[in-house]
Structures are given as structure tokens and as C-alpha cells.
Amino acid sequence: MTKQISLESKKRLLEVARESLENFLINGQRTDYETEVPELQTKSAVFVTLRKKDSGNLRGCIGQTKARYALIKAVAKTAISSAVDDPRFSTVTLDELPNLCIEINVLSAMTSIPPEAVEVGKHGLLLSKGSSGGLFLPDVAVSNGWDRIIFLDELCRKADLPKGSWRDADTELYCFESESWEEN
Numbered sequence: 001m002t003k004q005i006s007l008e009s010k011k012r013l014l015e016v017a018r019e020s021l022e023n024f025l026i027n028g029q030r031t032d033y034e035t036e037v038p039e040l041q042t043k044s045a046v047f048v049t050l051r052k053k054d055s056g057n058l059r060g061c062i063g064q065t066k067a068r069y070a071l072i073k074a075v076a077k078t079a080i081s082s083a084v085d086d087p088r089f090s091t092v093t094l095d096e097l098p099n100l101c102i103e104i105n106v107l108s109a110m111t112s113i114p115p116e117a118v119e120v121g122k123h124g125l126l127l128s129k130g131s132s133g134g135l136f137l138p139d140v141a142v143s144n145g146w147d148r149i150i151f152l153d154e155l156c157r158k159a160d161l162p163k164g165s166w167r168d169a170d171t172e173l174y175c176f177e178s179e180s181w182e183e184n
Contacts, residue, residue, distance in 0.1 A: 004179065005039060005106060005179055006039065009037060009039050009040055009071075010104075010181050012035075012037075012040065012072075013040070013071070013072065013075045013104055014102055014104065014181070014182075014183050016033055016072055016075050016076050016079075017048055017075050017076070017078075017079035017102045017104060018079070018097075018102060018183075019031060020033070020075075020076040020077075020079050020080060021079045021080055021083055021092075021097065021102075022094070022097060024080045024083075024084075025083070025092070025093070025094040025097065026094060030076070030077070030080065031076060032073075032076075033072045033073060033076050034072075035070075035072050037072075039071065040070065040071050040072040041070045041071070041072070042067075042070065042071055043067040043068065043069060043070060043071070043074075044067050044069075044070075044071040044074055044106050044107070045063065045064045045065055045066055045067045045068075045074070045106070045107040045176075046063055046064065046071065046074045046075055046078050046104060046105060046106050046107065047061060047062065047063025047064075047078065047082075047104075047105040047107065047137060047178070048060075048061070048062065048063065048075065048078040048079045048081070048082040048102065048103070048104055048105075049061040049082065049102070049103040049104075049105070049137075049182075050082050050083060050092065050100045050101070050102060050103075051100065051101045051103065052099055052100065052101075053099050053100065053101050054099060058089075059083075059089060059092060059096070059100055060082040060083050060086040060088075060089050060092060061082055061086060062078055062081040062082040062085055062086050063078055063082075063105065063107070064078065065107065065110055065126060065135065065176075066110075067109075071106065075104060079102065101182055101183050102182060102183050103180060103181070103182035103183075104180065104181060104182070105124075105137050105178040105179070105180040106178060106179045106180075107124065107176045107177070107178045108176045108177045108178065109176065110126060110174040110175070110176050111174060111175060111176070112172070112173070112174055113125075113173055113174065113175040114173070115148075115152055115166050115167070115173060117175075118148050118151065118152065118173075118175065119148075120141045120142065120146065120147060120148055120151055121138060121139075121141065121142045122138060122177060123138055123175040123176070123177065124136060124137045124138040124140075124175065124176045124177065124178055125151070125152070125155055125173065125174070125175055125176075126173070126174040126175075126176070127152075127155045127156065127159050127161075127165075127166060127171060127172070127173055127174075128159075128171070128172040128173075128174075129159065129161055129165055129168065129170060129171040129172070130170075132159045132160050132161050133159050134155050134156070134157075134158035134159030134160075134161075135155075135158075136151070136154070136155055136158065137178060137180070138177065138178055138180075139180065141154075152166040152173075153166070
């Protein structure tokens with residue numbers, strides 16, 4: 001991944017994520033952000049992850065794989081989605097917000113990759129077969145201590161496919177890299 005986001009922009013995006021989420025949880029309205037900063041105007045694919053500060057447990061994670069919105073708008077929209085649209089969890093409440101840590105991932109473009117070229121720690125993966133699909137950000141394999149094979153098998157499991165389905169000729173595998181940062 002070649003594009004590096006400046007420290008100032010990273011800080012601003014964390015503020016935008018928290019502000020937009022808080023505003024939405026208080027009054028149900030989305031905040032529309034404008035900026036003059038070129039890197040924040042660049043269309044970007046992003047994921048926003050919410051974790052409990054005390055336990056580190058996941059509380060929501062949603063994102064896009066295609067760059068559709070300016071980075072600042074993508075982060076604002078996705079922060080809200082991760083809190084209210086992740087089907088694995090109940091909607092985040094305003095009371096929970098102070099105990100949540102926000103992490104932002106800005107994704108590179110997706111490219112097709114053969115399974116043997118997957119690098120744990122470098123690549124995030126998107127697997128697709130028929131109507132099934134699953135995605136893991138690059139740090140998921142690292143934080144779970146997975147090797148390449150387990151990473152691929154767990155991705156199949158997430159996609160509700162049998163272990164080893166990544167070997168099937170009709171399975172599509174895409175990789176991406178991401179730049180990620182979180183609140184301290």
C-alpha cells in the first residue's frame with residue numbers, strides 16, 4: 001500500500017467517526033462533513049471497527065470494499081453503520097459509546113490472488129463462491145495467530161462454506177492491504 005495518510009488526517013477521521021456516531025445516537029441524524037484537505041476528499045473504501053475498551057471484544061465492524069465516497073464521508077457513514085447495522089450485534093447505545101474504541105481501516109483496491117501468494121499480516125482477503133462470501137481485514141489472521149491455511153479455512157467458515165473451499169476452481173479470492181489506526 002503506497003498511500004500514507006497524514007497524522008493530522010488520521011486524528012481528524014477518528015474525531016469524525018466519534019462525532020458522527022454520537023450525533024446519530026442522540027438525534028438520529030447523519031452529519032455531513034466537508035473538507036478542503038485533498039487526502040480526505042479522495043474516494044476510499046473503509047472499514048470501521050468498534051471494540052469495548054475494557055475487554056477488547058468486538059462490538060461492531062462494517063465497511064465497503066469499493067471506494068464510493070470521499071474518505072471523510074465514508075468514515076462518517078461507516079462509523080454509524082458499524083454501530084447500528086452489524087447483524088451480529090444489537091445496536092450500540094449512547095451509554096456504551098464512552099467505553100468503545102474506534103479503529104479505522106482504509107483499504108487498497110481489491111486484486112485477484114492465488115491462495116499460495118497470500119501473506120499473513122500483509123493481506124486482507126475477500127472470498128466469494130456462488131452467493132456466499134466473507135472478508136477478513138489483514139490484522140485478523142495476526143491477532144488470532146493463524147497461518148495462511150488456517151486464514152483461508154477460517155475465511156471459508158465465515159462465508160458459510162466448508163473448510164478448504166478456497167481450493168475450488170469456482171471460488172474467487174481477492175486480496176487488499178489496509179492502513180489502520182485507532183483511538184488511544
